[in-house]
Amino acid sequence: MRARVLGYGKAFWVAGWACLASTVWAESAVVITRPGLVPEARLNPADTAWMLTATALVLLMTLPGLALFYAGMVRRKNVINTMASVLAVAALVSLLWLGLGYSLAFTPGTPWLGTLARAGFAGMDYVKDGAQVAVSHLAPQVPESVFAMFQLTFAVITPALIVGALVERMRFSALLWFAGLWSLLVYAPVAHWAWEPGGWMAQLGTLDFAGGTVVHINAGAAGLVCAYVLGPRQGYGREPFEPYSLALTMVGTGLLWVGWFGFNAGSALAADGRAGLAMLVTHLAACAGALTWMLGEWVRRRRPSLLGLCSGVVAGLVAITPASGYVTPASAVLIGAVAGLACYWGATGLKRLLRADDSLDVFGVHGIGGLVGCLMTGLLANPAVGGAKGQLVVQALGAVAVLGYSLVMTWVVLGLTRVLVGLRVDVASEQGGLDVAQHREHLGA
Amino acid sequence: MLASEKLAIAAHLHVLLRRKAGRVTDTEWMAINADYAAEMVRVARSAAQEGAHADLAEWADKLEQAWNPRPAAAVSAREQALARVGLRAAAPASPPDPEAPRYIGGLR
Numbered sequence: 290m291r292a293r294v295l296g297y298g299k300a301f302w303v304a305g306w307a308c309l310a311s312t313v314w315a316e317s318a319v320v321i322t323r324p325g326l327v328p329e330a331r332l333n334p335a336d337t338a339w340m341l342t343a344t345a346l347v348l349l350m351t352l353p354g355l356a357l358f359y360a361g362m363v364r365r366k367n368v369i370n371t372m373a374s375v376l377a378v379a380a381l382v383s384l385l386w387l388g389l390g391y392s393l394a395f396t397p398g399t400p401w402l403g404t405l406a407r408a409g410f411a412g413m414d415y416v417k418d419g420a421q422v423a424v425s426h427l428a429p430q431v432p433e434s435v436f437a438m439f440q441l442t443f444a445v446i447t448p449a450l451i452v453g454a455l456v457e458r459m460r461f462s463a464l465l466w467f468a469g470l471w472s473l474l475v476y477a478p479v480a481h482w483a484w485e486p487g488g489w490m491a492q493l494g495t496l497d498f499a500g501g502t503v504v505h506i507n508a509g510a511a512g513l514v515c516a517y518v519l520g521p522r523q524g525y526g527r528e529p530f531e532p533y534s535l536a537l538t539m540v541g542t543g544l545l546w547v548g549w550f551g552f553n554a555g556s557a558l559a560a561d562g563r564a565g566l567a568m569l570v571t572h573l574a575a576c577a578g579a580l581t582w583m584l585g586e587w588v589r590r591r592r593p594s595l596l597g598l599c600s601g602v603v604a605g606l607v608a609i610t611p612a613s614g615y616v617t618p619a620s621a622v623l624i625g626a627v628a629g630l631a632c633y634w635g636a637t638g639l640k641r642l643l644r645a646d647d648s649l650d651v652f653g654v655h656g657i658g659g660l661v662g663c664l665m666t667g668l669l670a671n672p673a674v675g676g677a678k679g680q681l682v683v684q685a686l687g688a689v690a691v692l693g694y695s696l697v698m699t700w701v702v703l704g705l706t707r708v709l710v711g712l713r714v715d716v717a718s719e720q721g722g723l724d725v726a727q728h729r730e731h732l733g734a
Numbered sequence: 735m736l737a738s739e740k741l742a743i744a745a746h747l748h749v750l751l752r753r754k755a756g757r758v759t760d761t762e763w764m765a766i767n768a769d770y771a772a773e774m775v776r777v778a779r780s781a782a783q784e785g786a787h788a789d790l791a792e793w794a795d796k797l798e799q800a801w802n803p804r805p806a807a808a809v810s811a812r813e814q815a816l817a818r819v820g821l822r823a824a825a826p827a828s829p830p831d832p833e834a835p836r837y838i839g840g841l842r
Contacts, residue, residue, distance in 0.1 A: 532841060
């Protein structure tokens with residue numbers, strides 16, 4: 290994060306130089322420490338254009354990338370429910386984020402939480418007549434509306450990832466309560482810890498370029514708790530749960546892969562060389578993850594599977610996420626390769642040890658991949674790339690803190706949800722499928 | 735044969751019967767009740783004959799074999815010869831059987 294802040298500083302100077310050509314030097318030299326209005330001429334058009342693009346790419350990861358990825362892996366009778374879950378979570382969390390979450394996460398406050406200064410859609414101002422625009426202190430060269438929207442896409446995908454652990458047995462209403470509460474009580478504080486310069490993890494020097502800890506360890510831990518609290522699906526471990534269509538999963542994987550370029554390269558918050566390198570290392574890690582998962586499966590099961598390849602891609606992408614602004618291409622290949630094997634174990638051997646029906650292996654892929662990425666960032670971060678040297682102990686501390694907080698708070702949020710609406714559908718609804726039971730819809734012939 | 739292996743074969747047959755004969759069976763019961771398993775073997779063979787489903791017949795054989803392991807006399811001459819010279823016929827490798835049914839207790 291420290292290097293990420295340095296990245297913002299660099300972007301700020303880029304904005305400053307652009308400003309010099311069109312406005313007064315003295316104005317551009319003012320350091321912004323909290324959100325506020327600035328002359329529009331101080332924005333960097335290239336950075337703004339890239340951030341708009343990256344935002345669209347990251348939203349594409351959820352809608353329809355993740356929806357397809359998950360829908361392909363559930364049974365036919367639960368495909369619509371799975372897609373509806375991802376879509377509804379995206380819509381709900383978007384409103385909650387701009388209404389409250391963004392302010393709690395990205396305004397200066399305590400090391401633990403921001404303030405309400407940007408709550409209720411406040412501060413996204415654009416005043417055409419005076420050529421004034423609101424900017425965040427974290428990205429003063431782009432409009433705050435763009436920065437908040439970019440961060441929104443991260444806030445959306447994190448609870449949407451958890452859907453994979455609880456599909457095929459959770460009430461739809463319970464999911465909405467859970468996702469809304471979790472977004473505000475778990476995601477927003479953790480994002481503040483790691484990404485707001487005053488957050489305790491940022492102060493400590495924990496490196497998380499694009500969300501290995503905030504998004505993936507957080508979602509993975511939450512998924513594991515959901516799997517334990519909800520309990521296994523009817524017939525789990527006795528009957529084969531055949532995936533509806535691995536073709537959909539493959540299409541979803543492709544969309545996630547492309548969208549991840551926005552996720553990681555967009556986290557540079559600038560259209561610069563660091564963003565370019567982040568995109569390159571993202572691609573390399575995905576490829577390495579796919580190949581090592583494939584090899585692992587080939588050796589263990591004697592055949593490589595399409596689902597294994599797709600899972601390896603995601604494993605590599607997850608693991609490079611925290612490291613993408615800090616490592617060289619060679620390190621990225623190593624991170625992806627280790628993640629492919631580690632997540633294969635996470636989704637098979639570890640899953641059997643944990644005895645949790647984590648339906649689509651959210652913990653095995655995102656939790657384990659996030660941990661691998663977080664720790665390897667501590668080992669491989671190159672100061673020449675990101676301006677920061679990795680510290681393994683600091684990285685481990687950040688990972689354990691987020692893991693622990695997410696485990697406990699997810700359990701609390703699920704408890705609240707259980708009291709409000711109950712968690713599971715009844716046995717008959719589960720056996721008949723949630724598409725009909727929860728939505729009165731079913732797939733065509 | 736391990737109970738889990740028997741269950742895996744029963745699960746595979748369950749899927750095939752549902753897909754190819756429209757017959758829904760109880761996987762778990764098939765793996766623990768010999769009479770029910772025998773009846774399902776009969777049903778599977780009958781359906782295999784009617785619909786020319788070779789794989790259904792093959793998995794019915796596997797379930798029958800799981801319940802009634804081959805007697806020593808039925809072991810092939812080649813296997814007996816290998817055993818005599820201290821070699822074993824190709825034993826099941828340590829990796830999971832690639833023909834075992836998938837998606838039981840996990841997707842990957």
